Amino acid sequence: MAAPASVARENDELQFVGAMDFDVLKRVLAALEARRVRYAIFGAVALNLHGLARATEDLDLFVDPEDSNIERLKQALKDVIADPDIEQISAADLIGPYPAVQYVPPDGAFHIDILTRLDDVFRFSDLETERVPYEDLLVTVVTPATLYRMKRDTERPRDRADAIALRERFKLEE
Secondary structure, eight states: OEEOOOEEEETTEEEEOSSEEHHHHHHHHHHHHHTTOOEEEEHHHHHHHTTOOOOOSEEEEEEOOOHHHHHHHHHHHHHHOOOGGGGGOOHHHHHSSSOEEEEOOTTOSOEEEEESEETTTEEGGGOOEEEEEETTEEEEEEOHHHHHHHHTTOSOHHHHHHHHHHHHHHTOOO
16 A cells, blocks of 8 residues: 655654555565564654654665675565565675665565665664664664764755754754
8 A cells, every 4th residue: 555655643653644655664674573684774764763754755774784684684575575586685785886775676666775884984783773663563773863974964955954854853963
């Protein structure tokens, strides 16, 4: 079920707004948890989980680049999405010079950006994370401070606006 893709808290429950299939999102997150994938959500979904509404069409994930973790990630995706192309995701790609893979399921309802590092500034092992509720799940998300550091110096105006919102909401230092 495609639903709008921004989020707000209403009666202490997350309400998403935008163009993302949140049934698939929840199943993917549940599968990551069930398979014990070492991951951290960042980007707009992280903003939403921290209570800042922002439209999105993708799930941004940092993952531990260890081979066995990437295999668990692939199995988690296969648990939710019937797509042989999932096998093309590799640890070698995720530790190479461009350590990111964009996975688009066959129905194209949304996509998942999978990273092990962001330039030389952020690596999975360096991220500050916390566990937050998403419906009946607990998921791993980068902290507001980490998300702020990721967004504050970028070129995209949307990211800069996100950084300002994070700084103001969580009273973060420059």
